[in-house]
Amino acid sequence: xxxxxxxxxxxxxxxxxxxxxxxxxxxxxxxxxxxxxxxxxxxxxxxxxxxxxxxxxxxxxxxxxxxxxxxxxxxxxxxxxxxxxxxxxxxxxxxxxxxxxxxxxxxxxxxxxxxxxxxxxxxxxxxxxxxxxxxxxxxxxxxxxxxxxxxxxxxxxxxxxxxxxxxxxxxxxxxxxxxxxxxxxxxxxxxxxxxxxxxxxxxxxxxxxxxxxxxxxxxxxxxxxxxxxxxxxxxxxxxxxxxxxxxxxxxxxxxxxxxxxxxxxxxxxxxxxxxxxxxxxxxxxxxxxxxxxxxxxxxxxx
Amino acid sequence: xxxxxxxxxxxxxxxxxxxxxxxxxxxxxxxxxxxxxxxxxxxxxxxxxxxxxxxxxxxxxxxxxxxxxxxxxxxxxxxxxxxxxxxxxxxxxxxxxxxxxxxxxxxxxxxxxxxxxxxxxxxxxxxxxxxxxxxxxxxxxxxxxxxxxxxxxxxxxxxxxxxxxxxxxxxxxxxxxxxxxxxxxxxxxxxxxxxxxxxxxxxxxxxxxxxxxxxxxxxxxxxxxxxxxxxxxxxxxxxxxxxxxxxxxxxxxxxxxxxxxxxxxxxxxxxxxxxxxxxxxxxxxxxxxxxxxxxxxxxxxx
Numbered sequence: 001x002x003x004x005x006x007x008x009x010x011x012x013x014x015x016x017x018x019x020x021x022x023x024x025x026x027x028x029x030x031x032x033x034x035x036x037x038x039x040x041x042x043x044x045x046x047x048x049x050x051x052x053x054x055x056x057x058x059x060x061x062x063x064x065x066x067x068x069x070x071x072x073x074x075x076x077x078x079x080x081x082x083x084x085x086x087x088x089x090x091x092x093x094x095x096x097x098x099x100x101x102x103x104x105x106x107x108x109x110x111x112x113x114x115x116x117x118x119x120x121x122x123x124x125x126x127x128x129x130x131x132x133x134x135x136x137x138x139x140x141x142x143x144x145x146x147x148x149x150x151x152x153x154x155x156x157x158x159x160x161x162x163x164x165x166x167x168x169x170x171x172x173x174x175x176x177x178x179x180x181x182x183x184x185x186x187x188x189x190x191x192x193x194x195x196x197x198x199x200x201x202x203x204x205x206x207x208x209x210x211x212x213x214x215x216x217x218x219x220x221x222x223x224x225x226x227x228x229x230x231x232x233x234x235x236x237x238x239x240x241x242x243x244x245x246x247x248x249x250x251x252x253x254x255x256x257x258x259x260x261x262x263x264x265x266x267x268x269x270x271x272x273x274x275x276x277x278x279x280x281x282x283x284x285x286x287x288x289x290x291x292x293x294x295x296x297x298x299x300x301x302x
Numbered sequence: 303x304x305x306x307x308x309x310x311x312x313x314x315x316x317x318x319x320x321x322x323x324x325x326x327x328x329x330x331x332x333x334x335x336x337x338x339x340x341x342x343x344x345x346x347x348x349x350x351x352x353x354x355x356x357x358x359x360x361x362x363x364x365x366x367x368x369x370x371x372x373x374x375x376x377x378x379x380x381x382x383x384x385x386x387x388x389x390x391x392x393x394x395x396x397x398x399x400x401x402x403x404x405x406x407x408x409x410x411x412x413x414x415x416x417x418x419x420x421x422x423x424x425x426x427x428x429x430x431x432x433x434x435x436x437x438x439x440x441x442x443x444x445x446x447x448x449x450x451x452x453x454x455x456x457x458x459x460x461x462x463x464x465x466x467x468x469x470x471x472x473x474x475x476x477x478x479x480x481x482x483x484x485x486x487x488x489x490x491x492x493x494x495x496x497x498x499x500x501x502x503x504x505x506x507x508x509x510x511x512x513x514x515x516x517x518x519x520x521x522x523x524x525x526x527x528x529x530x531x532x533x534x535x536x537x538x539x540x541x542x543x544x545x546x547x548x549x550x551x552x553x554x555x556x557x558x559x560x561x562x563x564x565x566x567x568x569x570x571x572x573x574x575x576x577x578x579x580x581x582x583x584x585x586x587x588x589x590x591x592x593x594x595x596x597x598x599x600x601x602x603x604x
Contacts, residue, residue, distance in 0.1 A: 086483050181388050183506075184526045204485075205507035206521065217598050219508065219519030224486045256601035290604055296519050297599050299558035302592055 002041030007121020028121035031231035035238025221267035239265030304343030309423020330423035333533035337540025523569035541567030
């Protein structure tokens with residue numbers, strides 16, 4: 001039972017107009033796992049260096065996250081340094097040190113191969129596919145990617161996308177991937193390549209889900225305090241896939257609820273630095289915000 | 303019964319990547335009136351020049367729009383020339399010739415002073431207030447403005463806002479007006495200056511309504527074909543105020559439905575050049591799209 005997530009675990013150094021933090025826990029797999037851990041079991045596949053402290057292993061485990069495939073290798077942990085301007089919309093990468101992550105070749109343990117839900121975080125599409133090939137037969141394969149792979153490994157990415165059920169990317173990536181400025185036409189193009197469903201993340205503007213049967217649009221939760229958008233996309237994916245894995249549904253109604261749970265987790269995540277807010281949530285808070293989302297978006301028939 | 307709208311009637315010349323049109327009917331009062339005319343009676347207060355053809359008076363009248371206060375003055379009609387890039391998000395103004403509009407001093411006819419609904423299109427805030435002072439006691443005063451007045455007549459604008467019930471502006475204007483980058487905090491600041499309700503237009507990202515009791519967010523209708531965003535904001539306002547005037551409701555549920563009707567009218571408007579689509583709509587098409595909006599945005603409780 002549960003989700004296998006493959007991605008990065010990193011130390012982030014983040015500068016925003018509201019403060020700076022040095023070498024805090026980050027990475028796509030960290031944010032995804034923490035968000036998903038409120039819904040179901042999570043098994044993390046990633047690599048860290050010798051400098052990665054035991055306390056973070058313990059932190060993950062306390063959240064019910066299985067770290068048996070979080071390998072510690074000779075060398076240093078992946079480090080990312082980024083800066084946000086006053087609008088907090090786009091991160092400027094100041095420095096990336098891949099360190100042990102540059103040789104990451106995920107090997108899936110036998111006891112993980114039968115997991116039903118797989119999230120392929122934003123890594124080399126060839127590695128994403130190698131993970132997929134090691135799995136028995138997941139019910140749902142969800143996947144993220146980024147402009148770097150769209151530009152540098154377009155063919156490998158297309159091969160991976162042909163095997164994916166649910167693609168979760170942002171609006172700029174959607175347009176770039178399809179080479180089409182209209183978002184809806186871009187989405188239709190991508191849906192022709194394999195994914196049954198595309199979820200487009202739009203930051204402070206919410207999310208849009210498209211498949212052959214349905215379009216669903218959700219605004220972002222309106223927040224008066226946004227401190228650090230790092231990990232918002234992975235928290236969103238963690239809430240989304242976490243909810244699907246916990247409930248077993250994959251129909252349109254389940255996907256809609258899942259997207260709202262994703263939006264809920266992203267909204268909590270950005271309201272404090274790093275993983276601080278995801279570390280201390282309670283499930284009743286999550287459910288309460290889900291219901292606030294309904295009050296935010298619903299209106300009567302005529 | 304009905305709405306009094308004060309604003310501009312103009313000839314627009316529009317260049318987009320999908321084509322160019324010269325000197326077509328435009329202006330805030332034109333778009334607003336056409337959109338609102340599907341819901342209720344509209345009385346237009348504006349000025350045009352001697353070059354404004356009779357066929358446009360007839361066109362308005364055929365739509366049930368009262369043109370008795372659409373004055374024809376010596377001189378030429380207001381002209382605007384603008385250009386949109388491939389993303390269609392922001393217009394670049396190439397040329398503005400105010401012509402007869404530069405001396406516009408709206409005088410409200412006695413038979414219009416008792417109208418219950420007033421829309422103050424984007425004109426000089428001192429003129430907006432002079433219109434308000436000529437009215438008996440409207441049930442609802444809705445108002446638009448723009449960055450030019452925020453920057454050049456901030457005090458006159460604040461005086462006008464103190465008399466307005468419903469302010470309908472875009473997100474950049476909201477932030478600039480409140481001098482606050484966070485949209486929700488900016489909205490709260492503006493609500494402290496007089497308006498009971500603020501509606502923030504976000505273009506392709508939809509709209510957000512805020513008042514002291516409620517927040518409502520609606521995505522824009524996803525469109526595969528967007529040709530010309532000119533007039534989208536005024537079509538939105540026309541649908542919104544038109545629906546409120548037609549039904550008489552001003553409670554939270556009515557405002558939510560009104561915002562969706564505004565979004566419906568804006569989505570139709572941008573799908574063809576100029577006022578072409580608004581000229582040929584049917585009310586069943588409007589209702590059908592309202593219901594599509596519900597399918598787009600609704601999700602089940604947990």
